Amino acid sequence: EKGGYDYFMLKEIAEQPKAVADTLLGRIDLAGNLCLDEVRIPASVLREVSKVVIVACGTAYHAGMIAKYAIEHWTRIPCETELASEFRYRDPILDQRTLVIAISQSGETMDTLMALRHAREQGARVLAICNTNGSTIPRESDAVLYTHAGPEVAVASTKAFLTQLVACYLVALYLGQVRGTKWGDEILSVIRELSEIATQVDEVLETMEPVRELARTLADKNTVLFLGRHVGFPVALEGALKLKELAYMHAEGFAAGELKHGPIALIEQDVPVVVVVPSPRGRSVLHDKIVSNIQEIRARGARTIVIAERGDETVAPYADHLIEIPATPTLLQPLVATVPLQVFACELATARGNEVDQPRNLAKSVTVE
Numbered sequence: 001e002k003g004g005y006d007y008f009m010l011k012e013i014a015e016q017p018k019a020v021a022d023t024l025l026g027r028i029d030l031a032g033n034l035c036l037d038e039v040r041i042p043a044s045v046l047r048e049v050s051k052v053v054i055v056a057c058g059t060a061y062h063a064g065m066i067a068k069y070a071i072e073h074w075t076r077i078p079c080e081t082e083l084a085s086e087f088r089y090r091d092p093i094l095d096q097r098t099l100v101i102a103i104s105q106s107g108e109t110m111d112t113l114m115a116l117r118h119a120r121e122q123g124a125r126v127l128a129i130c131n132t133n134g135s136t137i138p139r140e141s142d143a144v145l146y147t148h149a150g151p152e153v154a155v156a157s158t159k160a161f162l163t164q165l166v167a168c169y170l171v172a173l174y175l176g177q178v179r180g181t182k183w184g185d186e187i188l189s190v191i192r193e194l195s196e197i198a199t200q201v202d203e204v205l206e207t208m209e210p211v212r213e214l215a216r217t218l219a220d221k222n223t224v225l226f227l228g229r230h231v232g233f234p235v236a237l238e239g240a241l242k243l244k245e246l247a248y249m250h251a252e253g254f255a256a257g258e259l260k261h262g263p264i265a266l267i268e269q270d271v272p273v274v275v276v277v278p279s280p281r282g283r284s285v286l287h288d289k290i291v292s293n294i295q296e297i298r299a300r301g302a303r304t305i306v307i308a309e310r311g312d313e314t315v316a317p318y319a320d321h322l323i324e325i326p327a328t329p330t331l332l333q334p335l336v337a338t339v340p341l342q343v344f345a346c347e348l349a350t351a352r353g354n355e356v357d358q359p360r361n362l363a364k365s366v367t368v369e
């Protein structure tokens with residue numbers, strides 16, 4: 001049942017190109033238009049949406065953080081992403097023009113379920129992004145967009161995360177298309193690029209041996225830090241969460257711009273810092289800022305593990321270890337940048353003798369609040 005792999009997690013990491021392709025399947029027509037009729041919220045209602053609120057937990061929350069960047073950019077609708085466990089306790093402002101998106105692999109996470117119930121009581125519409133057919137969260141939502149990742153068995157979420165991202169991009173692009181924004185051309189080109197993503201994830205998987213080797217050399221470290229900017233920030237958080245869950249190591253993700261506001265004090269000789277670097281093309285200001293962050297931490301002794309677009313020569317001199325990923329549009333980069341972090345955490349867990357598929361103290365689906 002593990003398909004020849006030692007762990008379900010390895011199998012599920014390897015299944016990601018197919019999972020991503022399956023989630024896109026049938027949702028883009030030949031002309032590059034999105035067909036999301038299955039989202040049974042009429043276009044007229046979507047045109048009136050004045051605010052989007054995303055609720056989720058754990059890895060799904062990281063997908064939601066990335067979705068915020070995409071939704072605000074392509075639709076210009078204000079979007080907040082909130083931990084489902086915090087949401088209803090702060091009496092959030094919701095009405096009929098609020099679209100709430102609940103993201104959940106299992107569809108049974110109690111915190112997310114309670115958040116969506118609260119949202120519906122306030123009159124908001126709820127769209128679920130879910131991987132499990134007929135589970136409670138989609139049943140209680142107004143509409144659902146299923147991710148087609150297939151069953152995810154390992155406690156640590158991998159392929160579900162990538163497909164949640166794809167689903168979020170589809171929703172963001174669809175909202176943009178339905179409402180018409182100044183980014184019409186960009187939306188069409190991103191839809192085309194999404195079709196390439198499965199191949200690119202596959203390319204990343206082909207080049208993971210150095211990442212595994214590197215992970216094994218870090219098995220006795222106490223701390224690993226992760227830095228990112230823009231959509232690279234939630235990727236950093238996800239990399240840190242995977243490492244906590246699987247390797248039981250102290251791991252923290254930061255927004256690179258926050259370094260000087262505190263976390264840089266943690267940098268000392270030889271501490272491994274994984275940095276997710278945005279593309280040097282596109283919004284190059286993001287790229288240049290993070291290159292100077294890498295220089296700052298390296299000057300203080302950090303061992304830099306840099307995830308950067310292939311051919312990014314400006315960053316290479318500051319990387320003690322360079323992990324190259326294919327070029328993608330800025331907003332889509334998490335689909336390829338997350339994969340090395342999954343492999344990294346899985347390998348570190350193995351090197352430390354941990355149980356990969358069933359980490360201590362964790363359950364696959366958290367059905368209590």
Ligand code: M6R
Binds near residue numbers: 060157
């Ligand atoms: O089933 P859900 O997507 O609602 O689960 C949410 C979190 O419990 C889940 O993503 C958790 O953080 C994973 N173990 C992360 O790998």
